[in-house]
Amino acid sequence: MIRLNDLKISYRIGNRVIDAVDGVNLTIPDRCVVGIAGESGSGKSTLMKAIYGDIQSPMYLSRGSIDYGLKGSDGQPVTTANVRREWFKSMSYIPQSSMNSLNPVIRIRDQFIDFPGADSNKKRVLERARDYIGKLGLPPEALDSYPHQLSGGMRQRVMIALATFFQPELIIADEPTTALDVVVQKEILMLLMELQEQMGNTILVVSHDMGVHYQVTHKMLIMYAGRVVEYGDTDSVFADPQHPYTRMLIDSLPTIGDDSMRGVLASAAGAGGDRAYGVTPDLIEVKPGHFAARAEEAGVSA
Numbered sequence: 001m002i003r004l005n006d007l008k009i010s011y012r013i014g015n016r017v018i019d020a021v022d023g024v025n026l027t028i029p030d031r032c033v034v035g036i037a038g039e040s041g042s043g044k045s046t047l048m049k050a051i052y053g054d055i056q057s058p059m060y061l062s063r064g065s066i067d068y069g070l071k072g073s074d075g076q077p078v079t080t081a082n083v084r085r086e087w088f089k090s091m092s093y094i095p096q097s098s099m100n101s102l103n104p105v106i107r108i109r110d111q112f113i114d115f116p117g118a119d120s121n122k123k124r125v126l127e128r129a130r131d132y133i134g135k136l137g138l139p140p141e142a143l144d145s146y147p148h149q150l151s152g153g154m155r156q157r158v159m160i161a162l163a164t165f166f167q168p169e170l171i172i173a174d175e176p177t178t179a180l181d182v183v184v185q186k187e188i189l190m191l192l193m194e195l196q197e198q199m200g201n202t203i204l205v206v207s208h209d210m211g212v213h214y215q216v217t218h219k220m221l222i223m224y225a226g227r228v229v230e231y232g233d234t235d236s237v238f239a240d241p242q243h244p245y246t247r248m249l250i251d252s253l254p255t256i257g258d259d260s261m262r263g264v265l266a267s268a269a270g271a272g273g274d275r276a277y278g279v280t281p282d283l284i285e286v287k288p289g290h291f292a293a294r295a296e297e298a299g300v301s302a
């Protein structure tokens with residue numbers, strides 16, 4: 001179980017401070033797929049990076065803490081201070097545009113060999129990698145290729161293979177299917193979910209596609225202007241959304257995989273400056289396990 005305690009993450013740019021994530025309090029159960037949605041710039045990537053422990057200047061932790069509920073490879077509890085030691089082993093991160101994050105001048109096989117925490121016996125790593133990528137729908141020759149020789153979907157499968165190679169307990173996937181065509185998007189997400197079922201781990205997945213969230217997540221977390229405005233079981237959030245921004249996202253639900261509404265949603269919600277809704281720091285439990293910021297407190301009459 002991961003517990004976020006009053007988390008506030010900011011960026012310092014010269015004399016200016018941007019509070020990108022503020023007052024986040026929530027618990028993520030084990031073996032859970034949590035979908036994160038929200039307007040552009042609402043702090044989703046910042047929150048994901050903070051959970052991953054990738055807090056580097058100009059980003060900093062202004063307040064709060066994270067309890068990972070995990071034991072590291074040395075048997076000690078994982079904390080924000082030592083979380084980096086657990087990268088790839090206990091937790092891994094699939095960043096935005098990750099299929100372009102593969103080093104272009106290194107063959108895929110060497111990306112597995114050079115992987116932090118990999119076995120020092122290269123032959124053994126390669127045998128395991130060849131076997132593993134086969135299970136993930138990649139031909140064995142992919143291992144001998146350079147990234148540019150593979151399609152976008154294949155590169156994304158390689159990224160997923162790298163991120164899941166050590167069966168981490170937590171995987172953070174930040175828009176893992178952006179820039180892929182609709183059919184490949186669905187295949188990649190289904191692959192990730194199959195792996196989650198097999199490994200029994202927790203996945204946090206950021207996506208703008210509410211159809212995807214409805215299909216694959218157990219819990220939904222909705223962000224707006226740096227705050228979590230709603231968090232609960234996906235069925236409950238979709239059946240009875242409480243915050244007006246959540247309602248707008250659900251009402252605008254496009255056909256699964258259809259990206260055409262993304263820009264519309266972002267601008268309707270006031271991305272880029274104007275805020276359609278006020279934000280409150282506290283979530284209220286509207287029914288067991290379903291938390292939301294109240295609409296009237298958020299400055300909007302429901």
Ligand SMILES: Nc1ncnc2c1ncn2[C@@H]1O[C@H](COP(=O)(O)OP(=O)(O)OP(=O)(O)O)[C@@H](O)[C@H]1O
Binds near residue numbers: 018039045
């Ligand atoms: N490196 C940075 N330096 C300064 N400000 C930043 C930096 N990265 C993000 N921010 C600011 O933090 C806020 C949250 O950004 P973040 O990238 O977390 O949002 P997001 O919800 O992931 O957006 P998107 O859906 O567009 O990826 C925004 O106001 C953004 O401008």
